[in-house]
Amino acid sequence: MLLSGVDRNRRLLTAAAGFLLAAVMGLVLIIGFRLATQIRGNVGTLQRASELETYPSVVSQQLTALRERLDTLEYTGHVHAELAASVHGFDRDFAALEREHDLDPSAMHAATALWHSYTPVLTPVLAYHGEPYSDTATNSSLSRSGRVFYAHVRRAELFAQANAAALHRQLAAVSASLQARTAAAASRLRWLLSGGVLAVLLLGLAAAYLQLARARGERAAREAQEQTRDILATVREGFFLLDADYRIGAVWSKALTHMFGRENFAGLSFEELLRDRVSPETLATATKFIKLLWGERAHENLMKSINPLGQLEVSMDNGRGGKETRYLQFDFHRVTGPKGVKHVLCAVGDITSSVLLSRELHEAQENAHSQLDMMVSMLHSDPLQIGTFLDSAAAGLKHINAILKEPARSHGEFSKKLAGLARELHAMKGEASALNLMSIAQRVHHLEDMVAELKGRSELTGNDFLPIVLKLDELLAHLRGVREMTLRLTALRDNSPSPEATLSTPALRIGSSGPEELAATLQSLARKLAQDHGKDFSLTVNGLADCPRSYLPTVKDCLIQMLRNSAVHGIEPDEVRRAGAKSAGGQVRVDFRRAGSGYELLFEDDGAGLSPETLKEAAVRKNIITAEQAAQLDNRAALALIFKPGFSTRAEVSMDAGRGTGMDVVAKAVYGLGGKIGVSTNPGRFTRFKIALPAASESAVA
Amino acid sequence: MLREEELKTFVDGTTRYFEVAAQQPATIGSPYLLEGEPAMHDYTGMINITGKREGVVYFTAPRAMLTVLLMKMQESDFSHESMRDLVGEVANTISGNARRDFGHDFVISVPSVFAGEKPQISQPAGARAFVIPIHWRSHSAKLVVSLT
Amino acid sequence: MDTAKDTSARRPVKLLIVDDSNIVRRRIERSQQFDDLEVVGTAANGIEALELARKTDPDLVTMDLTMPQMDGIECITQLVKLKPEVRILVISALSDKATAVEAMERGANGFLDKPFTDRQLNEAIAELMY
CATH class of the missing domain: 1.20.120.160 (HPT domain)
Incomplete structure (x- = not known):
């Protein structure tokens, strides 16, 4: 069946949706992973930053504690070590923080500058070695170096007290910026996840829709296929497609089976289909006709009338075990695609009823x-x-x-x-x-x-x-x-x-009818014969009034036949007559008279006469006599041949003569009345028939 | 008016009966037009045709022919009833052939059989009857067809 | 007649009529109902037809098949060689389908059976030219 364009598009769309789904998921995964990594890093940094925030006050407190110990001349060693650890830790952590990227640079810059400003005051404090106290037995006091150390501590304490808040603020700002960035990243991640989920959801929906549509499309295609099959099984016309090699395609309508008495037509050639039903000539013409459809010049609508299979007589089963004659009409149509003619559609219809x-x-x-x-x-x-x-x-x-x-x-x-x-x-x-x-x-x-x-x-x-x-x-x-x-x-x-x-x-x-009508009939026949055969002759009729009524039908039959013979064979065409120095118009005479106790009918034309040799040849040709017999015949016997059944000297058959029946009818009719018939002729001058009839009986006359 | 293939169907139905029943086909004699009263043999099987066309077709045969036919068919019962059955069968075959070839145009009656008595023949007005002599062995029967 | 479409903007179609019968020639001339169709010549045989085709450069030729001197089949063959783009409508009473099909094989574009009605003629011309 047709794999429709719609169906193909749907498949493509489904594939595209699947690919997109994978791409989106990959992207979400990659971006999400990076964001999560960033957030995790930020969280560490933030921790460090918030730890750093405590250092200024710790340093400040430690310096105060150091100074108070110096004031009370208490042991300072461990406080000094704690301060060094704090400063060192601060340095370390700060340096680590500076390596981070996601920090607000201005806040970081300010914090760095501020922290670096601590260095000059802290360095002498941290660098101090030795004993700050000079002990006597009763009294302890600051040693000389102790007094310098004290001054340094005091300066540092004051510096730290003055700057702790600022440094804390700066570090808080760094933290805040970092926190903001982390929040932003978290929010991005949230959006990304939501977007990803939404995209996946949408794509999933799209894919589901496409899948559904495809299923529906397939069902529709299946239904369409089924309907096509139903149509082809039911339609009364025979349908099939012919390819450029005159072969039948894979699909055809069931009606063909009845028309051509076979089940399978796939790949059958047009010639095989029709071989036993049409003459080879018609088949050849039909093949050429179909070929015209593959060309470009011929207009399909303007060649219907020359279709050699427009009305084909075939013998078909009539469904009751017998045969009957039906008429089929083959119609041919181009089936065109983008690249010109694809097939020729052939529709075979049964047009018997319209033909009849x-x-x-x-x-x-x-x-x-x-x-x-x-x-x-x-x-x-x-x-x-x-x-x-x-x-x-x-x-x-x-x-x-x-x-x-x-x-x-x-x-x-x-x-x-x-x-x-x-x-x-x-x-x-x-x-x-x-x-x-x-x-x-x-x-x-x-x-x-x-x-x-x-x-x-x-x-x-x-x-x-x-x-x-x-x-x-x-x-x-x-x-x-x-x-x-x-x-x-x-x-x-x-x-x-x-x-x-x-x-x-x-x-x-x-x-x-009477003799007058017979004379009129003969005249009318003479005129018609003259006209039909292009001969010029006149007819003279005498004495028919004497003819007994009982003889009239026979006399009429005889005269009609003789008149026809004269018109067809006897009277020559004008040219011939002129060449023979004869009068232009021929003469035909009919005389009926009493003769003895009976009657005599004379019929004469001044035509070509009869040639005994021609008569003999014709009789041999017609198998009436053999050539040997012909050779034995004298002229008189040869003339008598024209009274033989089946004799004709005319090659073709016309309505008026040449069928080999004519004079034998006359002779038979005459014999039937008990009469006699004779013929005499002079080639080139005349032919004369003489018919003798006996006296008519009384009953016949009535 | 009767068509040639119709007449052929009736004739073939008759001759085929002989061929099938007695393994010896009948031949047909010179056909002619019926003038005057139909000439009947001893037994006659007849079908009437109505519908688009109207007419009557009957097969009439002498007792002698039917006796030989029955013998050829290996029958031993030569009773009056057997003879009647036989001409009825011939008429049936003719009717089957006609139904097969012409189908719906013809409504064909169940064959009626006459023996001895003068049959009731309702010949359609305006249609002449064709008589086709049926020769079989030395016997002759007649098939008469008259159809508008 | 709806076949005579609005074709005023177009160059007129030049028609050459080839038929050995006066009556048929006049009949075709009279029957065509297109405003923009101009009969540029009539010929009684194939030789005349080819001469006229050279002179008048027709777009459409109606062609009889049985003519004295040069018949339609031969004339179509030569005409197509001479002017491949010309449309040829055979108008013939030929009952011999093989010859009719041959005429189409030689390059005729359509076939109209004689006798024809005015309507058939006009529809055929419309099919070929418009």
Whole structure:
């Protein structure tokens, strides 16, 4: 955990307080010792000084005693010796006192001077030797030297009497000063001791406070650590730090475990974390992206949109033993210290619900758009045509469902279904785009894509058909929606105040339409195809009025497919036509007429025609025939290849052609009516389809 | 509208039952949309789904298939009750799978079992039923899924 | 708009707009809401951009990535060599993250996705310049 600065400071303070405590105690000890020594010395001196104080009067008294003895002619020897001892003691003690430092110098000076003034008078007294008395038998008297001695004593006595008080005063002053100094030292010592005790007390308090604060700080740090741990264990986002080597730090949030299915992340590299979940390219980009954060140029806030891990699809345990798809969002943030970027913080969030929501929103929007498109194209189309289309689409889907319903267990059985499905879907798509019902056409196109994709598989099972049947359901729902819309639109038109609008509609037979509508549909499809493919051609339609109603749906299917083929393959681009000295605009003709007991439908374009060689090559490429078989085919047989299922000469797949379904639908429909179909061509000049149909039965006509 | 992974979950639940119970997985046939009345075999196990989604899922199988299945499971009791139990078990497995994969979105009923009598099927309005043939050995059953 | 801070005391920021679409160039010019921002030039490709950068000494360049003649990546590389202190804001509709990241590697300072709102543009400029 973080060893916070506060904590470090507290430790330093505690150490400083301890050091200070020791220093103060040492100082108190040293100063106190010196003061105590001084006081002890002073006390000795004081004793000597106060002893000295007695000497002047002692000397004075001894001199008096000496004189009185001389007066009474008594023995003086011991008094003289006592006086000498006193003076000598005084001298000694005084000298000792003079050596002391802590004396009031002026008082000491005066005392010294005064004492020294004793010397001249005392010296002759002390220096006296001999017998002061001269004894006779009856009388004793002072001897000659005795009289001199007496005079000296008397002088000294008087001097001492005169000066004793002064000397005493001076010595008392020395004592007093010494006493004052001692008192001062004692007081200093008292202060020192009090101060020392106070300082120790304060420092002790401070240390105790700091210790307490540290304990509290440690507790707070421990609590903070615990809280951090709790947060990391609870938070729903995955958090971790990455170092400059893209390795995960020692701390991470628990949510990562669920997201990545492992417990320990310490030291794990970012690459190891994601290796199985993203493509190597994405991982490389992500690594570079993170590297940008270590640099200085890139602004973190202005690179969110290029984050390659902004939305990562992963498969995760759902907590019930299964797997589910979730979306993770990786967010990267710089973590900076005083020396620049320290780490990159990575936050991983589960954004599944918002991804799904936005997807739903998008789908809903798309739906609304396509509904609007649908509405617009429906407003431009005849509701009867749409009704017809919806009927035939419903029939087509019913047929598709019937194909699916055929029992199948083997690859072959499943595979057989695909051709039928493709045919039905292709026809439906053709009709839908002829009516400009693009939302339907796109859905059918998508289904066709799925079927085409299955065709390439070597092993088919029922599982492969699940998406198709789901898509089929979706398409049915869509068609139902379209039908409802048509009914509402029709109701709207019928309620319109213009009676002509109703009257001008030639036939109000819901669910079917007549030859006029078919001609109009073809014209509209021709215009759309011309526009979509950048071709210029015109369509002429004749004789469809003769077409029996029962043949109309088939005829329509056939014509739509052939018209598409012409627009995509047949009619050449303008440049090519000009180069071939042809008219600028292409011509497509449709003729329907009675022929014998039946009918004949002719379809012709003046386009590029069919080349038998190209057809053969394409058929070989598509594995419809082998190269050997191709070599055997004559031109007529080669042309017939275009009626084979799976045949296409167009490399890429577009909405209008090239899916390998087209002419086989036409052929199958014609055979279904008991008719025949043939093709003739002149390369570079035209392609002509001739369809013969038998007489329509009565019931079919109705 | 039914999603592909949902349909897969139901289908897998069914085929896995065969694999686990009889050590021989079932295969699925060509799926299609149900038109008209549902075709029932002899025994049917059904679960109802409510909650955010509504619908019904049932597994219906002929007596012959169930008999062989019981045999493969080393059972010796081929009574009416055993058959009922068996289709109930299949429905249970399907329901477990669905709970595991979709959790809270689905509230799944306890399976109900029908034998012979015409079951009460409350198909949700606006949802078509998907029929997925289940092939096992030489027999065929059906899984029917209808979900809004 | 609070991004347009009081910057009257400062020298105006010189902006160079690089995009091959007229519409986008005008859009950026029109959308920026800074009083002290001066559009010193607009370029339709990388070569023009470098020439203009030499002449006008811009502080900020908005840069498209897909352009004819010289694309954005190359232009960024050379621009950074020419004027290391210039700020570059890539404004592109590129869905390919790898190229976007490369643009940043070459020295772009930020990336703004097309289409963008006025607010996004102004916030991005504020982030880079103020």
